[in-house]
Amino acid sequence: MQNTDNKEFFTSQGLKNTKSRNLIYEILEQSDVPVTAEQVYLKLKESDFKINLSTVYRILEIFVNKGIALKSNIADSNKSMFELNRMEHKHHIVCIKCKKMFSIEGCPFDEIEKKIQSKLDFDVTGHKLEIFGYCKDCKLIKK
Amino acid sequence: MQNTDNKEFFTSQGLKNTKSRNLIYEILEQSDVPVTAEQVYLKLKESDFKINLSTVYRILEIFVNKGIALKSNIADSNKSMFELNRMEHKHHIVCIKCKKMFSIEGCPFDEIEKKIQSKLDFDVTGHKLEIFGYCKDCKLIKK
DNA sequence: GTAACTGCAAACCTTTTGCAGCTTG
């Protein structure tokens, strides 16, 4: 089985070009909010691609180690979430009640990072911002 | 066994004033970075206070529900971290390598929140900012 | 052909839960 979609991309990272990786990469690419390993797994299953959950975890882990994806634990569940490490640099806003996430544009942090860099003698490589509250639908029925 | 340290505080929240709660509250109070349930548990053990890990979890959960503490998953481990919900509103900076956390002063977000509030019709109740990179000690030996 | 990848099942680790006994107000 072969899929050449991202062949160069994967091999340039020292990774074999497998269908699983291509599909998982695509799923991350198509989502503009972070997803759990299980969500990825279910999406693959829906599209009738047979895969094991532990393979999903392994691929996501590789993506994270290679810097292709980012891992986080937004929303304070006990699940990890994964998203593509996009250059455009997105942040998210999470509804406390329904846990839906929305992406927000813009990031006012670049200059603040520089300040911290010099002040703390800390080599800043990135940041993560999560804003939370109640979304349009949930704000009426908070409890 | 009794300890009146925070008696009024607890009873005003509808909570019984127990030694465990007082001690856990103190531990959170004395730490300026988030801690795991296990760290709290070990600290109590060190000081020869016998307690069960599940009790620690239960107390921390109550604190979170009452708004006394905040739960997060900074540093992308699979462990939850807890910190006091201080009014001063602190953020943290985490070293990717040694995972040490430092607290940083100030938060430039209040006005940005307002913008989002009106733009997305989202009722913002708070935010969490994590900045990461390499600390002074680790920046020399990154890998 | 070989190194890398995957499936499966079991192990692991963190967190939660049921229940019985104990404490606080």
Place this chain on the structure above:
DNA sequence: CAAGCTGCAAAAGGTTTGCAGTTAC
């Protein structure tokens, strides 16, 4: 005394791992 806490042990998630078989290069 009653309601609320706690300890203990067991269960319940989520994630990782060992191993054997398969695939990409």
